[in-house]
Amino acid sequence: MPKRSSSRRSAGSRAVRRGLTAGGWVAVGTTALVIGSSLTAYGAYYDIYSNINQETIDTDAWDRPTKVEGALNIMIIGSDVRSGDNAEYGGEIEGERPDSLLIAHISPSYDGATLINLPRDSMVNMPACEASGDKPGMAAHYGMINSAMDQGGVQCQWQVVEQLTGIHIDHFVSVDFTGFKDMVDAVGGVDMCIPAPVDDPKADLTLDAGEQTLNGEQALGYMRSRYGQGDGSDLSRIDRQQDFLAAMLRKVMSGEIMSSPTSIYSFLGSVTDSITVDDELTVDRMTDIAIQMRQVDMGNIQFVTVPNGQAPEDANRVAWTQPDADNLFAAIANDTAIAEEEEEEAPEEEPQEEEEETPPVAPSDVSVEVLNGTDVNGLGSEVGSHLGAQGFVVAGSRNPDGEIPAETTVYYGTGFEGHAKAVAAELESATTAENPLLGGTVQLVIAGEWGGFKGEPTSGGGTDLPVDGKTAEAQESSCG
Known part of the structure; x- marks a missing residue:
């Protein structure tokens, strides 16, 4: 027994x-x-x-x-x-x-x-x-x-x-x-x-x-x-x-x-x-x-x-x-x-005119995790490195577990909209969305239409990566 x-x-x-x-x-x-x-x-x-x-x-x-x-x-x-x-x-x-x-x-x-x-x-x-x-x-x-x-x-x-x-x-x-x-x-x-x-x-x-x-x-x-x-x-x-x-x-x-x-x-x-x-x-x-x-x-x-x-x-x-x-x-x-409840609450998102009322947040105060939803190997690591160079606290990179959004999206927990906007402001094309299940770390989910960072040229496929899909750093870490 x-x-x-x-x-x-x-x-x-x-x-x-x-x-x-x-x-x-x-x-x-x-x-x-x-x-x-x-x-x-x-x-x-x-x-x-x-x-x-x-x-x-x-x-x-x-x-x-x-x-x-x-x-x-x-x-x-x-x-x-x-x-x-x-x-x-x-x-x-x-x-x-x-x-x-x-x-x-x-x-x-x-x-x-x-x-x-x-x-x-x-x-x-x-x-x-x-x-x-x-x-x-x-x-x-x-x-x-x-x-x-x-x-x-x-x-x-x-x-x-x-x-x-x-x-x-x-x-x-x-x-x-x-x-x-x-x-x-x-x-x-x-x-x-x-x-x-x-x-x-x-x-x-x-x-x-x-x-x-x-x-x-x-x-x-x-x-x-x-x-x-x-x-x-x-x-x-x-x-x-x-x-x-x-x-x-x-x-x-x-x-x-x-x-x-x-x-x-x-x-x-x-x-x-x-x-x-x-x-x-x-x-x-x-x-x-x-x-x-x-x-x-x-x-x-x-x-x-x-x-x-x-x-x-x-x-x-x-x-x-x-x-x-x-x-x-x-x-x-x-x-x-849980997913069903989130879909029902989605239409109640805050009106767009209230977005500018969110106070700006410094990159050093933002913790962000990068999720690579594209087929480009190493893109998550590359994006994380770029954000880190801009002063953001990068909590790692990985592939998404669930459904990938139609466009690159920065998800944030309740009270952290300003943190998400600080990340989105670095990107050529991105939207933000609230996920009440998140804590203080926002999640950047890179979608197939990834347009790169603002003010930087992109190579084929709309990424900041060289033609072979990897930078030297990405080659060191080929996952994510």
Whole structure:
């Protein structure tokens, strides 16, 4: 039988500022559930399942949101407790504050999944929690969302997430550093595009630019890295980790891994010692979930961070933007496709005559991620380099995950229209559009009609690249 405990084991609790953020932990938890049922056919899953740690959660201790029939919501916790095999990543740290907190929503309505990141730095009004095991509990107060784990364990964190979001949580999965690293190695590494060289001593990470396969140790460093990439914020790191998640899901769901009992066994066997789940997440339940996940269209998986902005009381913390955050939570709680809601709200865009009222923003205050939606190899990296030379803070470049707009567009989160306009002003032809799901980093999505930068000549195809499609810098990093 699985190991049980009344409180979480020591090797599992924090994981975002110094540890893994959304993408890495979701990759561990979600992909394990996706392929779990495959092992039952070979009579091997029960053997692996016995290594998983379990914890009893008393969900009768608080008033719970209504559950939508058929929908599945899993709270995923990233853990960086520095003990046991994890001690090498910065020494032992007291307390249990998850650095990564996420809700994975699997929808029966539109055969899709939505992964919602709740930034660990979120300042929220937390409800009171009862004492649990060796945890003292806590009174209702205003504080960081991840402090609930330290005060009341997983049970308190579960209660806080449910009562803040109104989303019924069905199960939880927690994974630590060692499990993540071993899982990446078990699937033979993960292919990633690194848009620019990375040198981050704090994460023990050095990477060249370009397409490459990250092994477990490199992947762990990439997921932990904050100051060596982008603008150094947790939000830009979340964006990178969501890219990693997408790449990992593609690797795990590939025919080679899914069709091989040995590969599946190796994958799950590598992480079970580092996983903790609730005691209702049984073998049969995991099998049901895996079957449900197989119905999910890989092209219909959305990666979302709760709409947020700088907390008024602390520039190093974030506050959820309302009513956008509550609208997102309501869509998930009611199993409504987020994309459909955005289409309905689109006609209510601000009138054009109000555009000039947006105050100008200096490039140094703008964080921008470049998404290359064209067929020109290296264009994203080239555009990012140009913007960086103009003083913008470039949070990386990659290819878009979803639909590409008809024209080059700079998307911005609520309150960041001026940031988007500052980027658009550099371009020969671009429009701006609000995406309430974005945070403080705007996204420049380059479309097929890319016209280059203002005042600069373009070569064939309307880009600032030489005829062969690459500059010297782009040749160094041929991805994006």
